[in-house]
Amino acid sequence: MELAYFLVISVVAVLAAVAVIASRNTVHSALYMVVNLFCVAMLYLSLSAEFLAVVQITVYAGAIMVLFLFVITMLNPDNEESRSRIRNRLPFAVGFALALLVAVSLAMQPQLLRVAQPAQLQAAGAGNVEAIGGLLFTRYLLPFELVAVLLLVGMVAAIVLGKRRV
Amino acid sequence: MIAPLSYYLILSAVLFTIGVLGVLVRKNPLIMFMSIELMLNGGNVAFVALAHSFGNVDGQVIAFFVMAIAAAEVVVGLAIISSIFRLRVSIDVDEVSTLKG
Numbered sequence: 129m130e131l132a133y134f135l136v137i138s139v140v141a142v143l144a145a146v147a148v149i150a151s152r153n154t155v156h157s158a159l160y161m162v163v164n165l166f167c168v169a170m171l172y173l174s175l176s177a178e179f180l181a182v183v184q185i186t187v188y189a190g191a192i193m194v195l196f197l198f199v200i201t202m203l204n205p206d207n208e209e210s211r212s213r214i215r216n217r218l219p220f221a222v223g224f225a226l227a228l229l230v231a232v233s234l235a236m237q238p239q240l241l242r243v244a245q246p247a248q249l250q251a252a253g254a255g256n257v258e259a260i261g262g263l264l265f266t267r268y269l270l271p272f273e274l275v276a277v278l279l280l281v282g283m284v285a286a287i288v289l290g291k292r293r294v
Numbered sequence: 295m296i297a298p299l300s301y302y303l304i305l306s307a308v309l310f311t312i313g314v315l316g317v318l319v320r321k322n323p324l325i326m327f328m329s330i331e332l333m334l335n336g337g338n339v340a341f342v343a344l345a346h347s348f349g350n351v352d353g354q355v356i357a358f359f360v361m362a363i364a365a366a367e368v369v370v371g372l373a374i375i376s377s378i379f380r381l382r383v384s385i386d387v388d389e390v391s392t393l394k395g
Binding site: 199 | 297298300301302303304305307308309310311313314315316318319320322324325328331332338339340342346347351352355357358359361362363364365366367370372374375376377
């Protein structure tokens with residue numbers, strides 16, 4: 129049952145990812161990207177990462193992809209790319225990607241990663257928001273604060289770059 | 295019975311590879327950005343799957359950081375793309391070569 133769930137969701141995710149890079153229309157790409165993000169969120173649910181699934185949908189599919197759609201509709205990039213949307217080094221790119229796929233798949237064998245037998249999350253019953261929040265404010269406090277600063281820097285940079293005259 | 299860990303890792307590798315292929319093949323910077331998001335997502339799948347196998351939530355915290363950094367990166371990248379477009383000529387990445395060394 130779980131296996132069938134995983135297989136269906138992951139096939140949809142991979143097809144949507146291929147559609148993102150293959151579709152002619154940029155808006156369609158963005159919508160396929162949303163499909164892919166939703167599928168990944170479903171996989172997070174099956175890995176008992178409920179908090180991340182919700183964050184994935186609100187932040188990624190909600191905020192980031194809406195930002196993408198705004199910029200796409202503002203720039204309307206399709207009319208000029210259509211003549212040659214693909215670079216002329218397709219065979220090299222496909223070969224490189226396949227080699228990379230094989231290398232990454234071989235490097236990520238669970239035996240090599242020394243993973244123990246799959247254990248259930250301790251916090252599975254209590255919901256993992258509590259566990260993540262606890263870690264964020266103890267062990268990962270410094271990275272957490274740095275991410276806050278990074279987001280502020282990103283916001284200032286976007287405002288400066290978006291101004292008509294600097 | 296949950297799907298084996300190796301399936302999740304292979305899915306993550308496939309998503310990452312599709313992202314790499316998109317960056318290499320497409321000319322449209324917006325689609326290249328989405329391909330980068332695909333790569334980050336592939337990495338996140340591996341983080342979360344391994345966090346589940348190890349039975350702790352550290353991997354999920356890292357995936358959370360990845361999402362926050364992806365948000366910051368997209369904001370700056372889209373601002374750069376739209377300001378190039380305003381200056382402009384074309385948003386074909388091969389033609390934006392002013393900074394080429």
